[in-house]
Amino acid sequence: MQLAYYPGCTIKASARQHEQAALAILRALGVELREMAEWNCCGVVHTLTSANLIRHMAPVRVLARLRQQGAHEVVTLCDMCFNTLARANLLARQQPEQFAAISASTDSELRYDGDASVLHLLQVLRDRVGLAALRARVRRPLRELRVYPYYGCKLLRPSTVGIDDPEIPTLLRDLLEALGATVIEGHLQTRCCGAYQAVDQPELVAERVTATAAQARAGGAEAIVLSCPLCHFNFDTLQPRNGAPLPVFYYTQVIGLAFGLEPEELGLETRQIDQLPPLRQRDRAQAKGGAA
Amino acid sequence: MSDGNGLITMQLMGKSYQVPSGLTIMAAIEYAGYKLVRGAGCRGGFCGACPTLYRRDGSHRIFTALACQTLVEDGMCLVQMPFVPLLTRPYDLHAIVPQPNTLLQHFPEIAGCVACNTCARSCPQGLPVMDYIQAALRGDIERAAMLSFDCIACGICSSRCPADIKHYAVGLLARRIYGKYLAPPAPDLARRVAEIAAGRYDAELDALISLPAAELRARYEQRSFEAVADGAEPYSATRRYNSPMDPVDYQDELAG
Amino acid sequence: MSMTIRADSQANELLQTVEALSGQRLAACYQCGTCAATCPFVAAMDLPPDRLIQQLRFGLPGVLERRAFWVCVGCDSCAERCPRAIAVPRVMEALRLIAIRERGDRLAVAQLPAATLRDLPPIALVASLRRNTG
Known part of the structure; x- marks a missing residue:
């Protein structure tokens, strides 16, 4: 399976391990992502007023370039990119007059009529690859691992573009259970982490990630998977430093561990593996077994 | 209005002048009696000192040009724009560690790019300006350096940007970081420098110095850049970037 | 002290502008408070979303001075649950836009500390600029 791939800025900056892990697990599953030849930032947040048409240009340009490059659908890893592109796509279909205005202001350099589809990698894994195929590829079931899946906002809301039930999602649970992990759940899984407030109101984010991590820990979770x-940046940097913060993993990294891939193929440092007691104990046991 | 005698009418800062057709904008301004003490430099399209904004009859657009490189047209309404203010945080290139956020750290306003592409449409060098700003935003310093390679810092992009980005300064820092930290070293350079330092070429250089100018020029025109194995591509750090004005074009010129 | 409350929305210019920019009709709100009960950040707001809407409808002074709409990040939790199908995040964005137009940017990007800029994911900065600057 070959799919066009839109990475987004942050996947190339602070989230490179997510891309590395995604490419590794997709290789194992026989899926090839082909990065778009030229692409720009999607704009990150969907513009919510009728006055700022210029701010729809970034996602529209991504979709227009996708079509120019001959693809009809595109996969994203980043939830923000997914949400912004999917909502711009919806707007292109529902309010073509707004897009005509954008097109006119650029000498028709930006033409797009809503005929592409935007996919999140989780949709590809669930709907194209299938959880059964994922389960079949598991080499190292994560049986001893207790994880708290965190959905946040952009995968689920608004429900017009969300990829699962906005109130009671099951996608990450199903995925992690297919890997053999024990899933801990709670109502804060779908509550916003504070997003970009990390820039100048980090206290808002700290309050949210602290509460969510506390719920996960109270349920017995050893890691947050998202x-x-x-969200990753916020949970990674803004949990309280007193007491041990819960480690945070991308679902791609957890899938990779279950596939038996090496931590370095998944952008994982030894430090991070050490934060997962069951995995560390098993690795020790295996090392002993291998030595004997 | 052209009067049939080869004269055309242009407007300069709101005033009409009759000038001969076939002049560059810069020459036309001087023909009209102005002495350029600012906004003129190399007169060869390299220094970026003469950005010009103009309108044409029959279009609502603002057009952009370098005054020394563009012929004046009948009905042009011109203004010279010698300088776009530039305020950047001072940086010490030696203290910079290239990381994904390095360019964003020095120019956080690039996060405001709306991808409207006005910068690229206004660039007299025809550079993909928006794309190099986008590369800078995602930490691809090499791509930002390569795509901005032919920037002459005229500043027209910055005067037109709705996000107030200082594109040319971003590209300059990208190229500086690329040159200092990221560029793969030219394979023969270090060896050649060591040879020169060891005095291996002293006799040859003395011989060259004593040559007549014409002979020296002929030798210069026949010079080669890199030792290339038979059938191999000459070394180029920039070849895989497809800028419209590729910095390695000179090799094609040499071949021709 | 007495205060005149005008139910006449024609006279309420701010309400009209917010409705035009957001595409939401605030008369539909029946003040159930679901948005406030849902909002993960209501504790940091100086006025919960339902009361912000109420003050807007009554044309009370001081709405644009509130912090509430700068706290909202548009997580859409309230919008999913609103029984009157009001997209509250669009109302919040309209208020941000009006405030920025009247008073200028809320975020001075050139004054962000270098350490913050070094570590932030680009998406955080792009989103913040889009929500806090004109």
Whole structure:
């Protein structure tokens, strides 16, 4: 399976390990992502007023370039990119007059009529690859691992573009259970982490990630598993430093571990593996077994 | 209006002048009686000192040009724009560690890019300006350096940007970081420098110095850049970037 | 102290502008408070979303001075649950836009500390600029 791939800025900056892990597990599953030849930032947040048409240009340009490059659908890893591109796509189909205005202001350099589809990698894994195929590829079931899947906002809301039930999603649970992990759940899984407030109101983010991590820990979770690079940054840097913060992993990295891939193929440092007691114990046991 | 005698009418800062057709904008301004003390430099399209904004009859667009490189047209309404203010945080290139956010750290306003592409449409060098800003935003310093390679810092892009980005300064820092930290070293350079330092070419250089100018020029025109194995591509750090004005074009010129 | 509250929305210029920019009709709100109960950041708001809408409808002064709409990141939790199908994040964005137009940017990007800029994911900065600057 070959799919066009839109990385987004952060996948190339602070979230490179997510891309590395995604490419590794997709190789193992026989899926090839082909990065778009030229692409720009999607704009990250969908513009919510009728006055700022210029701010729709970034996602429209991504979709227009996708079509120019001959593809009809595109996969994203980043939840923010997915949401912004999918909503721009929806707008292109529902309000073509707004897009005509954008096109006119650029000498028709930007032409797009809503005929592409935007996919999140999780959709590809669930709907194209299938969880059964994922389960069949598992070489190292994560049986001893207790994880708290965190959905955040952009995978689910608004429900017009979300990829699972906005109130009671099951996608990450199903995925992690297919890998053999024990899933801990709670109502904060779908509550926003504070997103870009990390820039100048980090206290808002700290309050949210602290509460969510506390719920995960109270349920017995040893790690938080999530998808969005901004959630990842917030959970990684803004959990309280007193007491041990819960480690944070991209779902791609957890899939890779279950596939038996090496941590370095998944952008994981030894330090991070050491934060997962069951994996560390098993690695020790295997090392002993191998030596004997 | 052209009067049949080869004269055309242009407007300069709101005033009409009759000038001969076939002049560059810069020459036309001087023909009209102005002495350029600012906004003129090399007169060869390299220094970026003479950015010009103009309108044409029959279009609502603002057009852009370098005054020394563009012929004046009948009905042009011109203004010279010698300088776009530039304020950047001072940086010490030696202290910079190239990381994904390095360019963003020095120019956080690039995060405001709306991808409207006005910069690229206004660039007199025809550079993909928006694309190099986007590369800078995602930490691809090499791509930002390569795509901005032919920037002459005229600043027209920055005067037109709705996000107030200082594109040319971003590209300059990208190229500086690329040159200092990221460019693969030219394979023969270090060896050649060592040879020169060891005095291996002293006699040859003395001989060259004593040559007559014409002979020296002929030798210069026949010079080669890199030792290339038979059938191999000459070394180029920039070849895989397809800028419209590729910095390695000179090799084609040499071949021709 | 007495205060005149005008139910006449024709006279309420701010309400009209917010409705035009957001595409939402605020008369539909019946003040159930679901948005406030849902919002993960309501504790940091100086006025919960339902009361912000109420003050806007009544044309009360001081709405644009509130912090509430700068706290909202548009997570859409309230929008999914609103029984009157009001997209509250669009109302918040309209208020941000009006405030920025009247008073200028809320975020001075050139004054962000270098250490913050070094570590932030680009998406955080892009999103913040789009929500806090004109």
